[in-house]
Amino acid sequence: xxxxxxxxxxxxxxxxxxxxxxxxxxxxxxxxxxxxxxxxxxxxxxxxxxxxxxxxxxxxxxxxxxxxxxxxxxxxxxxxxxxxxxxxxxxxxxxxxxxxxxxxxxxxxxxxxxxxxxxxxxxxxxxxxxxxxxxxxxxxxxxxxxxxxxxxxxxxxxxxxxxxxxxxxxxxxxxxxxxxxxxxxxxxxxxxxxxxxxxxxxxxxxxxxxxxxxxxxxxxxxxxxxxxxxxxxxxxxxxxxxxxxxxxxxxxxxxxxxxxxxxxxxxxxxxxxxxxxxxxxxxxxxxxxxxxxxxxxxxxxxxxxxxxxxxxxxxxxxxxxxxxxxxxxxxxxxxxxxxxxxxxxxxxxxxxxxxxxxxxxxxxxxxxxxxxxxxxxxxxxxxxxxxxxxxxxxxxxxxxxxxxxxxxxxxxxxxxxxxxxxxxxxxxxxxxxxxxxxxxxxxxxxxxxxxxxxxxxxxxxxxxxxxxxxxxxxxxxxxxxxxxxxxxxxxxxxxxxxx
Amino acid sequence: xxxxxxxxxxxxxxxxxxxxxxxxxxxxxxxxxxxxxxxxxxxxxxxxxxxxxxxxxxxxxxxxxxxxxxxxxxxxxxxxxxxxxxxxxxxxxxxxxxxxxxxxxxxxxxxxxxxxxxxxxxxxxxxxxxxxxxxxxxxxxxxxxxxxxxxxxxxxxxxxxxxxxxxxxxxxxxxxx
Numbered sequence: 001x002x003x004x005x006x007x008x009x010x011x012x013x014x015x016x017x018x019x020x021x022x023x024x025x026x027x028x029x030x031x032x033x034x035x036x037x038x039x040x041x042x043x044x045x046x047x048x049x050x051x052x053x054x055x056x057x058x059x060x061x062x063x064x065x066x067x068x069x070x071x072x073x074x075x076x077x078x079x080x081x082x083x084x085x086x087x088x089x090x091x092x093x094x095x096x097x098x099x100x101x102x103x104x105x106x107x108x109x110x111x112x113x114x115x116x117x118x119x120x121x122x123x124x125x126x127x128x129x130x131x132x133x134x135x136x137x138x139x140x141x142x143x144x145x146x147x148x149x150x151x152x153x154x155x156x157x158x159x160x161x162x163x164x165x166x167x168x169x170x171x172x173x174x175x176x177x178x179x180x181x182x183x184x185x186x187x188x189x190x191x192x193x194x195x196x197x198x199x200x201x202x203x204x205x206x207x208x209x210x211x212x213x214x215x216x217x218x219x220x221x222x223x224x225x226x227x228x229x230x231x232x233x234x235x236x237x238x239x240x241x242x243x244x245x246x247x248x249x250x251x252x253x254x255x256x257x258x259x260x261x262x263x264x265x266x267x268x269x270x271x272x273x274x275x276x277x278x279x280x281x282x283x284x285x286x287x288x289x290x291x292x293x294x295x296x297x298x299x300x301x302x303x304x305x306x307x308x309x310x311x312x313x314x315x316x317x318x319x320x321x322x323x324x325x326x327x328x329x330x331x332x333x334x335x336x337x338x339x340x341x342x343x344x345x346x347x348x349x350x351x352x353x354x355x356x357x358x359x360x361x362x363x364x365x366x367x368x369x370x371x372x373x374x375x376x377x378x379x380x381x382x383x384x385x386x387x388x389x390x391x392x393x394x395x396x397x398x399x400x401x402x403x404x405x406x407x408x409x410x411x412x413x414x415x416x417x418x419x420x421x422x423x424x425x426x427x428x429x430x431x432x433x434x435x436x437x438x439x440x441x442x443x444x445x446x447x448x449x450x451x452x453x454x455x456x457x458x459x460x461x462x463x464x465x466x467x468x469x470x471x472x473x474x475x476x477x478x479x480x481x482x483x484x485x486x487x488x489x490x491x492x493x494x495x496x497x498x499x
Numbered sequence: 500x501x502x503x504x505x506x507x508x509x510x511x512x513x514x515x516x517x518x519x520x521x522x523x524x525x526x527x528x529x530x531x532x533x534x535x536x537x538x539x540x541x542x543x544x545x546x547x548x549x550x551x552x553x554x555x556x557x558x559x560x561x562x563x564x565x566x567x568x569x570x571x572x573x574x575x576x577x578x579x580x581x582x583x584x585x586x587x588x589x590x591x592x593x594x595x596x597x598x599x600x601x602x603x604x605x606x607x608x609x610x611x612x613x614x615x616x617x618x619x620x621x622x623x624x625x626x627x628x629x630x631x632x633x634x635x636x637x638x639x640x641x642x643x644x645x646x647x648x649x650x651x652x653x654x655x656x657x658x659x660x661x662x663x664x665x666x667x668x669x670x671x672x673x674x675x676x
Contacts, residue, residue: 102541103541104537104540104541106541107540107541108541108542111543168670168674170673170674170675170676171549171670171673171674174546174549174550174553174673175553177538177542177546177550178549178550178553178554178557179553179557182530182531182534182550182554183527183553183554183557186608186610187608188608189604189605189606189607189608190604190608191526191527191530191531191554192526192527192554192557192558192561193522193523193526193527193561193597193600193601193604194523194561194564194565194597194600195557195560195561196604197600197603197604197613197617200608200610200612200613200614201610201613201614201617203610203613204609204610204611204612204613204614204615205614207610207611207614208614426540427539427540427541428540428541429540429541
């Protein structure tokens with residue numbers, strides 16, 4: 001063995017501080033604490049109704065089913081909001097939309113509640129990371145950024161992106177609103193006469209060089225000029241997980257399977273020839289009145305895309321298992337809202353409150369868990385925050401609208417009333433004069449449509465006997481209707497006043 | 500002939516710049532007023548003010564870019580053709596190109612349109628702009644009318660320049676702090 005000279009020893013000693021600093025930047029610190037790591041993985045617009053995990057006839061989610069074998073699976077979990085802003089805000093604050101008031105597209109949580117977000121509540125002892133590939137989720141993360149230690153750009157892990165607001169990272173979301181949602185908004189003409197022309201021509205040029213290998217036409221992309229491959233996103237997220245300081249809380253909000261539905265070639269033909277068709281339902285007056293054929297085609301595309309997302313998620317799951325991360329981490333898999341393919345509607349940009357748009361997957365895999373547990377009683381996305389706070393040993397605050405989830409300190413209780421709401425057309429600050437609200441209790445669901453037409457109306461469904469929500473019982477089961485109507489109106493009127 | 504002789508005087512530049520300001524700022528403000536009710540639904544007034552600062556600061560730089568383009572034309576073309584009738588020909592050149600871009604942008608929104616279609620429209624835009632610019636210096640009545648309009652438009656600079664300066668300060672401060 002070569003002996004170490006005094007000169008070599010001094011050289012090594014001089015390198016020691018640099019080596020120490022380097023190790024701290026790329027290596028996670030050892031698990032010196034009992035607090036568990038938590039990964040919250042949100043799939044945008046993933047409806048539980050379209051997952052085979054929850055009984056959907058198409059085999060769309062084999063990897064979700066694999067995770068389910070070591071998770072608590074919630075079968076009646078509903079989002080409090082019907083689109084990204086309201087659904088995500090409820091998930092991250094534990095408040096119903098009428099309280100947090102992130103109810104407009106691009107909206108944010110009211111200042112009074114902005115600090116009551118999951119990141120701030122976890123505190124500095126956790127390494128807190130946020131990634132919102134959906135711009136609407138990113139707006140909320142920007143609002144909560146004082147609670148984030150790692151704030152990933154919405155364009156992280158992308159193949160091509162042109163998000164101007166990220167150049168002004170100290171002043172998001174104002175810069176996002178100005179540039180990405182207005183001056184250079186991709187779905188409308190540029191609002192900047194000269195720079196808009198240059199920006200769009202440049203992006204047209206850059207899009208030309210995207211490789212579409214593995215896809216028929218285009219690779220997946222968001223509404224805001226972010227083009228990506230699912231495998232890159234999951235690989236990037238795994239690499240981030242390896243770098244976080246322990247313990248960590250990571251919130252990863254993925255765009256997929258949100259529209260446009262772009263499955264890879266491997267998946268796009270998957271359901272084109274199967275004979276399965278869902279029950280036909282009457283068009284809804286507040287729906288888009290799209291033909292059944294078009295809705296069916298969109299459903300087929302969506303199902304193929306969900307299967308593609310599940311397949312890539314499987315690789316992420318493999319990586320978590322192989323690295324042993326799953327044995328020391330809570331993995332929470334859910335969505336911010338669902339997606340609807342019935343009643344003349346596809347997508348979720350509508351005021352309807354049917355289950356496909358609100359029924360969200362929720363699986364929680366605890367560290368080292370190796371058996372499956374199923375919870376059938378109703379839960380709501382506002383319950384996720386208090387449950388995670390409890391897991392992390394934090395106090396569950398009284399202001400929170402949610403309860404502890406069954407299996408994590410909570411009890412199964414179907415007599416509890418839970419709510420979902422949409423109020424996009426109105427002001428976040430004023431009285432909620434145009435809104436749709438769904439209340440669930442004892443297996444019934446009451447839907448209230450307020451202010452959309454001259455007359456407000458209600459629909460009542462018995463979810464046990466009529467899970468497809470085909471028979472409106474509002475004028476038939478009068479006692480149940482009146483009891484639920486009184487409770488819904490009382491709660492709504494208490495909460496719908498101006499801020 | 501030296502470059503300095505081909506450069507327009509400040510008194511000539513202001514009216515041309517005013518025309519550019521009306522069109523560039525006007526386009527953005529027009530659309531912003533359409534968007535305003537939506538912003539009022541979920542943003543506090545202060546935040547909307549900040550967004551307007553970003554818009555105005557962007558307009559300021561793009562208006563300078565357009566002015567720079569007109570001055571380059573003045574440097575390239577013979578003095579008699581452009582520099583001596585800078586206000587009328589510069590104003591019409593800037594206005595005709597900017598209005599052509601407006602029409603294009605109003606009708607097209609896909610990035611591929613801007614990459615593939617705009618270059619094919621460009622010769623037509625330049626031809627129209629060239630003809631109008633020529634006429635603006637050649638026909639005395641048009642020249643006078645354009646000069647009167649452009650010189651009166653200078654009043655907008657008394658609003659746009661301080662507003663742009665203030666907006667720039669707001670943007671810089673918010674990104675430093």
